[in-house]
Amino acid sequence: MAMAHALVPLLVVSVVVAAAVATADQERESDRIRELPGQPPNVEFSQYSGYVTVNPARGRALFYWLVEAVPAAGPIAPLVLWLNGGPGCSSVGYGASEEVGPFRIRPDGQTLYLNPNSWNKAANLLFLESPAGVGFSYSNSSLDLYTAGDAKTALDAYAFLVNWLERFPQYKYREFYIAGESYAGHYVPQLAQLIYEKNKGIQNPTINLKGFMVGNAVTDDYHDYLGTFEYWWTHGLISDKTYHNLKATCLLESSQHPSPDCVKNLNLASAEEGNIDPYSLNTKPCNYTASLKVSLGGRYPWLSRAYDPCTERYASIYYNRPEVQMALHANTTGIHYPWQTCSDIVGTYWADSPRSMLPIYQELIAAGMKIWVFR
Structure with missing residues (x-):
């Protein structure tokens, strides 16, 4: 009898574990993308997308899109989390659709074509729209925005x-990297630092972080601003006076970050640039580009854009189509605002932004983490 009683807890645990596995399998399968509208034929990789709740009390949920590696990459290809910055810009609209993802959107906003340089030829790509209020990610508490x-x-x-790894346990212990661009120059090292701290003392962590990559990254306010101002000035985009005023007001220590005088001169610089895309000086700008610049208020003037200045427009058409949202399992709660490449709210009311990521770099380099900074 004693042995029978001892078996009862084991049976209960087994039932609970089996139920959890079954739930994860169901959630994962319900997130499977069968086919995207306008998707090209002969796509040889699997895709999943949906929501993961990160704060049940406030109803905060983040939207993800997983593009698995092509078979040629092998059965244990690494997992790469891609983050876009802004702050307030979409990893679906930029990273997935303009930069490292498998598809590009045609100008009609109706059809897709394959990106020959997609990173999923070497890794499994996990695009995350973050924070809540960006893209399809949402919160039931509007204060969070x-x-x-x-x-x-x-x-x-x-x-x-x-939470995502509980739904996709096959990626536990897999080599894991974080990558991103622009203001993700903050997101990426900060998340890497947090994972590193959480992993301390764990022999075999489920988040097997090996390193991170950042491109055109917001890293250190002083050097980022100085480089941006010199680029504008040496390319004739701003006047001598504005150049000197920017250096005088934006490169100083201030309790406000950036200071009102700095913001004033950033807006003046934006006005002097006119309808020119500073990231593609030799191409015609899209009419939509000017409104994007104004909406961002000049807070982070180095926000990256692709060389086709109208790609945001194609994405806005495509991801606002009901059939696309249905295929992506997106906007399931009926968000009252349209999907946007960059949020009009998130970023405008940003709470905290350290001046420099360099101390985190020093810590993680000393810890032996692999770091790649690219332009």
Whole structure:
């Protein structure tokens, strides 16, 4: 009898584990993308997308899109989390659709074509729209959209990863990297630091972080601003006076970050640039580009854009189509605002933004983490 009683807890645990596995399998299968509208034929990789709740109390959920590696990459290809910056810009609209993802959107906003340089030829790509309020990610508390910041973004991204790995346990212990561009120059090292701290003392962590990659990254305010101002000035985009005023007001230590005088001169510089895309000086700008610049208020003037200046327009058409959202399992709660490449709210009311990521670099380099900075 004693042995029979001892078996009861084991049976209960087995039942609970089996139920959890079955739930994860169901959630994963319900996230499977059968086919995207306008998708080209002969796609040889699997895709999943949907929501992961990161704060049940506030109803905060982040939207992801997983593009698995092509078979040629092998059965244990690494997992790469891609983050876009802004802050407030979509990893679906930029990273997935303009940069490293498998598809590009045609100008009609109706059809897709394959990107021959997609990173899923070497890795499994996990695109995350972060923080809540960006793209399809949402919160049931509208206050969250006005109080986003670096610290909360890192904590939510970590909660997302922990919960997502329960849904996709095949990626536990897999080599894991974080990558991104622009203001993800903050998101990526901060999340890497958080994972590194959480992994301390764990022999075989489920988030097997090996390193991170950042491109055109916001890294250190002083050097980022100085480089941006010199680029504008040496390319004739701003006047001598504005150049000197920017250096005088934006490169100083200030309790406000950036200071009102700095913001004033950034807006003046934007006005002097006119309808020119500073990231593609030799191509005609899209009419939509000017409105994007104004909406971002000049807070982070180095926000990256692709060389085709109208790609945001194609994405806005495509991802607002009901049949596309249905295929992606997106907007399931009926968000009252349209999908946008960059949020009009998130970023405008950003809560915290350290001046420099260099101390995190120093810490993680000393810890032996692989880091790649590219332009």
